[in-house]
Amino acid sequence: MSQDTPPEEKLPSEQTHGPLARGEEDPFADPGLPPHLPRIQDIDERAAKRSERTVALLFVISMLATIAFIASYVAFPIDKIVYIFPFGHVSILNFALGITLGIALFCIGAGAVHWARTLMSDREVPDDRHAIESPPEVRAKVMQDFSEGVAESGFGRRKLIRNTLFGAMALVPLSGVMLLRDLGPLPEKKLRATMWAKGKQLINMNTKQPLRPEDVAVGSLTFAMPDGLKETDEDFQEQIAKAALMIVRIQPDEIKDKRELDWSHQGIVAYSKICTHVGCPISLYEQQTHHVLCPCHQSTFDLSDGAKVIFGPAGHPLPQLRIGVNGQGNLEALGDFDQPVGPAFWERG
């Protein structure tokens, strides 16, 4: 431990200013507390009266503002919108309540501070500090008391008691941990599968009608969900969080990735809408370059090249859904995604 403390002379002693010859005066010595300078209120009773009136006025304004608050609450309808320069169209009730409450509070504060600054004594006085550390005799007493107490308990001597106590204390929190088990189900394969399956029709998110190839124009971005999923379903949010699909049409000769072309229908390709970074829905499409951009963290994917990541923090391409056309001429899935959608996770593989 001695190495921890440098030799005392390394620590600067308080306020040294270089060696001083005996009897010489230190030019940097502390001149001590400056004399108190009176304020105008301290010497002029009229000024003090003025301050008193100012403080009282502020408190009166506060009272009036509270009355105005109550009046506004009663008088203004909650749905009335008015134009107030420069704030624009605002709810008159919110505006009036906020301003009156604000003034009522602010004036109490302003009055109190003004009172303190102008009328209460502003004489600065010193107060002694005491060392935070306890004096050595207190320390010695505490140490002794502690040793005595521990000795009386037999904690060190009766090792069997001590060790079994440690064991019991270490085990008992396990019950608490156990109780957390039912916070949720085990992951199992839940994140690996979506609602998509062979034969599920692609339903247009906006019209709620089955999508037909001729509905998908070049340059457009269409969102789809699986047939059978309804917004009123109990698990709609969980299902759409995985199954949300985006559909674009690209000229087949512009599709660079062979598998992508195989899994498309006449240049119509379907990709998961859920970003592989942290799961935001991707919604910005550049029709010239076929790039899609996630608006949350700007991961950019090239939909004409297997949805490869070309910029941003995403780690792998968007999963593609293999699609075809069924007997009624509607677009349908030819299976589920071949890999989990959304953010990567340990078991994703």
Added chain:
Amino acid sequence: MSTTTAPDREAPAGERLADWADGRLGLYALAKTNMRKIFPDHWSFMLGEVSLYSFIIIILTGVYLTLFFHPSMNEVVYHGSYVPLQGIRMSEAFNSTVNISFDVRGGLLIRQIHHWAALIFLAAMFVHMMRVFFTGAFRKPREVNWLFGFLLFVLGMFTGFTGYSLPDDLLSGTGVRFMEGAILSVPVVGTYLSMFLFGGEFPGGDFVARFYSIHILLLPGIMLGLVAAHLILVFFHKHTQFAAPGRTEKNVVGMPLLPIYMAKAGGFFFLVFGLIAIVAAIATINPIWAIGPYRPDQVSTGAQPDWYMGFSEGLIRVMPGWEINFAGHTLVLGVFIPLVIFPLVLAAIAVYPFLEAWVTGDRREHHIADRPRNAPTRTGFGAAWISWYFILLVGGGNDIWATHFHLSINNITWFVRIAFFVVPVLVFIATKRVCMGLQRRDAEKVLHGRESGVIKRLPHGEFVEVHTPLNQAERFKLTAHEQYQPLEVGEAVDENGVERKLPRGEKLRARLSKGYYGEGNQIPKPTAEEYKEITSGHGHH
């Protein structure tokens, strides 16, 4: 009441009440030490007060909001008075938040005060923390209180996050989804953590209720305890004060709690509350009715978290998307590394007091606050840390920067990736040099006085500027700071030529100490001799 014989005339009611309380609580002993307790005055001391008061405001308004908010994710169809949302499916949480905004008179105001106060709370804590850092007010005996304050800042961030997630609107839901994605990236247990937190697959029907109990009970409960401990320690340690005539390490100079700080600090609470109420009246915050209810397949552009979460957003945005696949497993480094750096950014500032104490080896109490310039290395570190934080904030808002300044988002991202490593170093060097320059100027001022602007022509034609000497108080102030000597480990071999064994870390400590206090890292204070020589008339400046 007194146990002695009853006095002829009864004491006033107030006194009798005080006696009653003292007989049961021992109030007088407490009041004796605290009622006229002396507090020093400095504008920067009110930053902590702003934090405290906004915390109280948040609690008051938060309690009001719980009277109307329904922490449930059950789906309902909106039939309230806000026409654009009528007929839309939403969770009860969102529905009740819209009702607070449009059907409860004053509800919108309280919601906005609550949210504004939260932003101000975090901002005030941040600035307060920086004040304590740059003035060295974290030194012994205040290290523990520094940690309490730091914990309050971190818990405040998470209380804020769970709070703004409660309305279950499209923006906050996107933030929760981001959090879920980050949790999934945790190796081995990520999917389990996510399932347990959300009660199943995201978003599930549980997280609002769970966040609610975390937001209104668990975290604020801990924070309340920490605030109490923080304040008790402030009272116990007494404030730091800046060097000035009559102020020493052994005293505290200021004005008494009763009446000055009762009025000033008490009044300041009303000033803060009043200003936040006015801000809430004129500036809309988090208009969830315009954002709409959360759907995992919908999003808006320009999504931003509240400011205090921005640096974590920056980490996740600029990190390259590294993924390692092996043996059927995926290590999602692109998300997991930011998740690990996130607490490290915060920890870097939290542990600093202990690093500095180790380097100086100083075990004395410090109650005189440093001027930042007089601790150039510490000030450099602090400025570097702030620059680091702000670089990440830029990264977190890279889309906003791109659209507002017509820049390429790719360029901004690359700028942040490089700046993350480079800018703190540059800022450290620049800050340290600025501090040294200021120290030099102080020394100059002490020795030669202040430039008066009066130019004098000497008989032989030379022009000199007349300097006004400083008075003693100013000279004292500019030379009151302490200067450490660098630690020396001594020769590598002892007098017998045998290699000395240095304890582990001791070499590093000596090197750090040299970097802090060695030659060229601080300007020696003027000595009395120097001063005498210059002022004795030999020099003519």
